[in-house]
Amino acid sequence: MTIQSLNHVTIRSRDLETTRNFYVDIVGLRDGERPPFGFPGYWLYAGAAPVLHLIGSRGSTATGSGAVDHVAFAYEAEDYDRVVAALAAHGFDCARQTVPTHGSRQLFIEDPDGVCVELNFPAA
Template sequence: MCSGSKTAIALDFPGYWLYSGGTATVHLMGTRKPREGIVVRGTEKKYEDTGRLDHIAFAATDVEGMRKRLQSKGVKFRESVVPRTGDIQFFLYDPDGVGVELNFPKT
C-alpha cells in the first residue's frame, strides 16, 4: 500500500511509503517472510542493537561506479530492477546489521 498519489503496487508484506516532494522518503514495513535475497531479523543472524529499524534507503547516482566500489571492497549486496520504473536497487547491510537500500534512477 502506498500513501500519497502514487499507484499502489502488489507486495507480499504490509507497508507504507511516505513521500516528500513526490519522492518516496521513508518506508514503513510490516513483517516479511524470508525468501531469497530477503533476510528477516531472527532467521539467520541476530542483531542486538537495531531495534525495529529494518533498513534505510537513499537516492543514489553512478550505479556502475558504486557496483565496482562495493565489489572491490568485498561488500556483499543484492541487485534488483524495479519492474515498473527500470530503476536499479542495491541492498546491503551496514556493520551493525541495518539494511541499506540504494536507489539508482534508470539511465
C-alpha cells in the same frame, strides 16, 4: 500542520568509527559539524543536510534493524556501475533488484551494525 521532509535517521552503533567509515567511505556521506552533545557520535551529511546521525550503543547488545527495515540513499543513475565496483572492491556482496514498474535499480548491503542499507538509482 504540514511536514516539510524527513529530517534525519539515527543509528545506534556498537563501533562508531567502523560505522562512520562505512557510511563515509562506502555510501558516500560526508562527516560534518555536530553540536557538542554529552555523548559520542557523528552527523553525516548528504549535501548541506545532516541526514544520518550515529550514536554509541550505550552498552546495548541489540543488533539488526529492529522495527526499521532499512535506510535508503538516492544516487544518480550514472553512478550505478561505479558504486557496484566500489562495493566489490571493499568485499561487499550486495543483493540487486530492478523495480519492474519504472526500471530503477537497487542494491542492498548491511552496515557494520546489521542495518540494511538500500542504494537506489533511477532508471537511466
